Amino acid sequence: MFLEEVERAAAASKELIRTRRVKVLSQFDADGITSAAILTKALVREDASFEVRILKQLTSDIIADLKPTEDDLLILSDFGSGQLDMLSEVIERTNVVILDHHEPRKFEHPNLIHVNPLLTGEAEMSASIVCYMFAKFLDHRNADLVDIAMIGAAADEADEKWEFKGFIKRVLDEGVAMGKISVVRGLRLYGRNTRPIYKSLAFTFDPFIPGISGSESQAIQFLSDLGIPVKNGTEWRTLKDLTMEEQQKMASAMIMERLRTEDDASDIFGDIHTLFGRPEELQDVREFGTLINACGRTGNHDIALRILLGDYSVMDRCWSVMEGYRATIAQGINWVRNNQKSIVSAPKATIIVARGSISEMVIGTVSTIVLSSGIIDPGKPVFGMAYTADGRIKVSGRVSKALKGINIKDIISAVAESLGGEGGGHVSAAGGLIPRDREADFIRIVGGVEEKGEMIGS
Numbered sequence: 001m002f003l004e005e006v007e008r009a010a011a012a013s014k015e016l017i018r019t020r021r022v023k024v025l026s027q028f029d030a031d032g033i034t035s036a037a038i039l040t041k042a043l044v045r046e047d048a049s050f051e052v053r054i055l056k057q058l059t060s061d062i063i064a065d066l067k068p069t070e071d072d073l074l075i076l077s078d079f080g081s082g083q084l085d086m087l088s089e090v091i092e093r094t095n096v097v098i099l100d101h102h103e104p105r106k107f108e109h110p111n112l113i114h115v116n117p118l119l120t121g122e123a124e125m126s127a128s129i130v131c132y133m134f135a136k137f138l139d140h141r142n143a144d145l146v147d148i149a150m151i152g153a154a155a156d157e158a159d160e161k162w163e164f165k166g167f168i169k170r171v172l173d174e175g176v177a178m179g180k181i182s183v184v185r186g187l188r189l190y191g192r193n194t195r196p197i198y199k200s201l202a203f204t205f206d207p208f209i210p211g212i213s214g215s216e217s218q219a220i221q222f223l224s225d226l227g228i229p230v231k232n233g234t235e236w237r238t239l240k241d242l243t244m245e246e247q248q249k250m251a252s253a254m255i256m257e258r259l260r261t262e263d264d265a266s267d268i269f270g271d272i273h274t275l276f277g278r279p280e281e282l283q284d285v286r287e288f289g290t291l292i293n294a295c296g297r298t299g300n301h302d303i304a305l306r307i308l309l310g311d312y313s314v315m316d317r318c319w320s321v322m323e324g325y326r327a328t329i330a331q332g333i334n335w336v337r338n339n340q341k342s343i344v345s346a347p348k349a350t351i352i353v354a355r356g357s358i359s360e361m362v363i364g365t366v367s368t369i370v371l372s373s374g375i376i377d378p379g380k381p382v383f384g385m386a387y388t389a390d391g392r393i394k395v396s397g398r399v400s401k402a403l404k405g406i407n408i409k410d411i412i413s414a415v416a417e418s419l420g421g422e423g424g425g426h427v428s429a430a431g432g433l434i435p436r437d438r439e440a441d442f443i444r445i446v447g448g449v450e451e452k453g454e455m456i457g458s
């Protein structure tokens with residue numbers, strides 16, 4: 001069903017793509033930027049006249065400014081499905097293609113071509129996979145973009161403990177068959193090709209390794225206790241530099257550490273996806289995705305798109321952006337650890353009231369990490385709140401996938417809208433914006449607290 005829908009959408013779009021002024025709008029995270037890269041390449045192959053814009057979110061203000069004419073074709077990727085009620089006027093004026101995977105709103109119109117796996121009951125998949133399928137139906141040559149599709153899927157955490165299932169697994173198998181990707185089992189540590197091993201250990205929060213996750217000094221001590229040298233001469237060693245014996249020794253020690261708090265430690269292993277035909281630093285699918293995410297979320301969209309499309313002259317710039325982005329996340333996590341008075345433990349949720357102390361750019365990622373690492377109670381949803389530059393509050397909601405029956409998107413959309421804001425997203429990860437003066441109301445409602453009161457220090 002889903003494949004038939006994508007095929008129909010590509011066939012219906014082909015002529016429009018060739019004859020209209022195509023305007024692509026996509027989201028600023030790794031899934032959105034990989035989607036935009038796939039569409040860029042596909043549009044070049046169609047000889048289309050087009051422009052690409054990367055946006056933080058498709059807000060009502062941006063939609064109001066779109067004002068398309070009937071000569072335009074609007075393609076929205078990695079958003080749009082959740083904003084359909086706000087898009088109706090735009091859709092009246094011109095043709096719109098939406099390639100998305102967020103929870104869709106109900107809306108149909110002859111001008112609208114809407115592809116979303118959730119509309120046909122398909123399991124969740126990333127927008128990059130949706131765009132890849134669309135591109136492949138436009139022209140089979142676009143099958144060579146499978147690596148970009150998988151970078152988006154990995155960055156969007158469409159896997160389970162680094163294993164892809166269902167439809168994405170079929171796309172991955174295609175990539176393997178084409179000789180563009182390889183899959184082997186290994187330790188689930190970030191930065192295997194690029195980061196000093198102690199940094200990989202300290203920066204890994206899932207699987208959480210008690211005492212080591214979040215602490216570079218403890219990670220160095222851990223390696224030294226195992227007799228694993230951290231340097232080779234003056235060069236830091238990365239995970240790929242370790243001998244098989246060293247890797248086994250480290251895996252056994254990680255299992256021991258993990259068993260201190262968990263019954264099962266097998267989740268330290270997962271599938272390692274390696275890309276062929278890319279520089280060594282970009283061969284790990286997850287690292288590449290993290291790099292794109294860091295560049296996209298910090299406003300460096302141009303270099304993110306360029307590196308995905310094979311312009312490696314921007315590589316140094318990308319890595320330095322990533323260093324800064326990582327430091328911002330680490331500061332955010334430490335702030336949560338050290339500011340318990342700003343963490344509201346309400347009956348129905350934990351709320352991180354960061355105000356100006358955590359950047360709106362990373363409040364979602366920090367919320368994900370503190371929830372998965374046990375810094376806060378994993379048995380309840382978490383909502384992160386941070387001030388935005390334009391005087392509002394960015395809210396990010398996350399719930400552990402193991403907690404069934406809580407739809408964070410429904411909660412955030414309903415509460416944000418009731419407070420004069422807007423929101424959307426997925427069942428287990430959603431976001432939104434609310435007016436600055438509704439902070440206490442938001443905390444009270446999502447926390448399940450009856451009375452308004454002084455719940456946090458100010």
Ligand code: C5P
Pocket residue numbers: 027057082102364365395396397422423424425426429430431432433
């Ligand atoms: O911004 P944050 O990381 O918290 O967003 C979580 C998810 O919710 C993302 O997939 C994002 O695209 C989505 N979202 C949305 N509508 C919003 C805000 C976030 O669909 N207004």
